[in-house]
Amino acid sequence: MTENSTTGRSTIIASQNAITVIGRLAVVGAGLAGLTVAHKLRAAGVEVTLFEKARGPGGRMASTRVGSKSQSAIDIGAQYFTIRNPAFREFLTRQAGTDCWGPWHGRFRYQNTDKQWEMMRPAERYVGIPRMSAITRTLSGGLSVHNGVQVDGLWRSDNGCWVLTDTEGSRHEGFDAVILTAPPAQAIALLRRGDARALAEEEQLQVSRMRACWAVAAYFPEGAGADFEALMPNQSLLDWAANNSSKPGRNGAGEWWVLHGDPDWSDEHTEADPQQVAGELVQELQKVGDITAVPTEIQVHRWLYARARESNRTGHLWHPDHRIAIIGDWLDGGRVEGAFNSADGLVSRLVSEGWVPQRG
Ligand SMILES: Cc1cc2nc3c(=O)[nH]c(=O)nc-3n(C[C@H](O)[C@H](O)[C@H](O)COP(=O)(O)OP(=O)(O)OC[C@H]3O[C@@H](n4cnc5c(N)ncnc54)[C@H](O)[C@@H]3O)c2cc1C
Structure with missing residues (x-):
C-alpha cells in the first residue's frame, strides 16, 4: 500500500x-x-x-577541486539556495553553525521573454563557505556515515x-x-x-524523471571582465553562468566561472564529447555575456540526474x-x-x- x-x-x-x-x-x-x-x-x-x-557526503551540493595552481574548489552542482522556511534556517544554524554558509550578493543578469537583458532584483541567496560542500561536510560530523x-x-x-x-x-x-x-x-x-x-x-x-546537466568550470586568469556575477540567458544552450570566485570565502587569483547547459540541450547531448561540450558552452558565454577573455583551464562534469522534470509536491x-x-x-x-x-x-x-x- x-x-x-x-x-x-x-x-x-x-x-x-x-x-x-x-x-x-x-x-x-x-x-x-x-x-x-x-x-x-x-x-x-x-x-x-x-x-x-560517493567518497564523501554532499550529493548534488557538490564542490570539486580545480586548478593546478590555485587549489580552489568550485561549486559544480547547486549554485546557491534560498531559506524561505524558518525551520531550515533554524536547522542549519543549530547543526552546522553559521561559519560554513552565508549570503552571496551577486548581481544576476537575465534575459526576459523578449530576449532583453535585465538585472534581477537583489534577493537573499545563500552559499556554502568556502565551498558549497562545506555545509554537508559539517552536517555529517558526528553522524555515522559509511562513505x-x-x-x-x-x-x-x-x-x-x-x-x-x-x-x-x-x-x-x-x-x-x-x-x-x-x-x-x-x-x-x-x-x-x-x-x-x-x-x-x-x-x-x-x-518523476530527472534531467541531465552538463557543468563546465572555466578559469580566466585575468578575470572574465563581466559586470555581473550570474547570467541567465533565455533560449540558449547555456542555462546559467556564474563567477564562482565572487562567492564569499573563495580565495585565489583570477576567476573560476561555472557554466550549466540548458536542461533540454543537456538531455539531448548526454553522450557528447566533454571537450566539445565545454567549447560550445564557453563560446556561448562569450557571445551572450559579451566576454572577450579566453579561459586557460577547463573542467567538465556531467550530471545525469540533476533536476526534477516535473514539479512534484508529494x-x-x-x-x-x-x-x-x-x-x-x-x-x-x-x-x-x-x-x-x-x-x-x-x-x-x-x-x-x-x-x-x-x-x-
Ligand atoms: C547542476 C545542478 C545545479 C543545481 N543548482 C541548484 C541551485 O542553484 N539551487 C538549488 O536550490 N538547487 C540546485 N540544484 C539542486 C540541488 O542540488 C538539490 O535539490 C539537492 O542538493 C538535493 O539533495 P538531496 O539530498 O535530495 O539529493 P542528493 O544530493 O542527490 O543526495 C542523494 C545522495 O544519495 C547517494 N546515493 C544514490 N544512490 C545511492 C546508493 N545506491 N547507495 C548509496 N548512496 C546512494 C548519492 O550519491 C547522493 O549523495 C542543482 C543541482 C544540480 C545537479
Whole structure:
C-alpha cells in the first residue's frame, strides 16, 4: 500500500498494524535530505546509519577541486539556495553553525521573454563557505556515515528487519526501517533488487524523471571582465553562468566561472564529447555575456540526474507496511530547500504517528 503525505490514509494503516517504534534506521544517501533526516531522527532517539556511494557526503551540493595552481574548489552542482522556511534556517544554524554558509550578493543578469537583458532584483541567496560542500561536510560530523558504500539491494531477514547489501558484497543487518534519498531512477533500481520490488512500480516513482546537466568550470586568469556575477540567458544552450570566485570565502587569483547547459540541450547531448561540450558552452558565454577573455583551464562534469522534470509536491513517501520511506528534493519542488522540506516533513509524520520514540 502506497501512501503519500497528502492522502491522510496513514492513521488507518498504522492502527491496523501494531506500531513498533523504529530503533535502528538505515539512510541511503548523504545529501542534504539524508543528513537532515539523520540529525532529526537521531535527536528523537533513533540509531541512524547513513550509506553514501560517493567518497564523501554532499550529493548534488557538490564542490570539486580545480586548478593546478590555485587549489580552489568550485561549486559544480547547486549554485546557491534560498531559506524561505524558518525551520531550515533554524536547522542549519543549530547543526552546522553559521561559519560554513552565508549570503552571496551577486548581481544576476537575465534575459526576459523578449530576449532583453535585465538585472534581477537583489534577493537573499545563500552559499556554502568556502565551498558549497562545506555545509554537508559539517552536517555529517558526528553522524555515522559509511562513505564509498553503494547499496544495491534491500532484503527482509527472518526476524523482519531490513538487510542492506552493497556492490562490494557486504551485508548491513538489523534495521527496523530504511529511508531512500537517491534520485528516482536510482531509488527504483535499488527497490527492484530485493524484497521491496513492488514499491518500484508505484506511480510516483515512475513519473518523476530527472534531467541531465552538463557543468563546465572555466578559469580566466585575468578575470572574465563581466559586470555581473550570474547570467541567465533565455533560449540558449547555456542555462546559467556564474563567477564562482565572487562567492564569499573563495580565495585565489583570477576567476573560476561555472557554466550549466540548458536542461533540454543537456538531455539531448548526454553522450557528447566533454571537450566539445565545454567549447560550445564557453563560446556561448562569450557571445551572450559579451566576454572577450579566453579561459586557460577547463573542467567538465556531467550530471545525469540533476533536476526534477516535473514539479512534484508529494513531499515524501512512507510505506508503513514495508517501513520504507523515500525523500528528496524531487518530491518537494526540487532545489536545496526542497530536500530539507522533504526530510522535515517525513520526520514530523513519523513522530506524529508514533513511529519514533520522541521529538528531539
Ligand atoms: C547542476 C545542478 C545545479 C543545481 N543548482 C541548484 C541551485 O542553484 N539551487 C538549488 O536550490 N538547487 C540546485 N540544484 C539542486 C540541488 O542540488 C538539490 O535539490 C539537492 O542538493 C538535493 O539533495 P538531496 O539530498 O535530495 O539529493 P542528493 O544530493 O542527490 O543526495 C542523494 C545522495 O544519495 C547517494 N546515493 C544514490 N544512490 C545511492 C546508493 N545506491 N547507495 C548509496 N548512496 C546512494 C548519492 O550519491 C547522493 O549523495 C542543482 C543541482 C544540480 C545537479
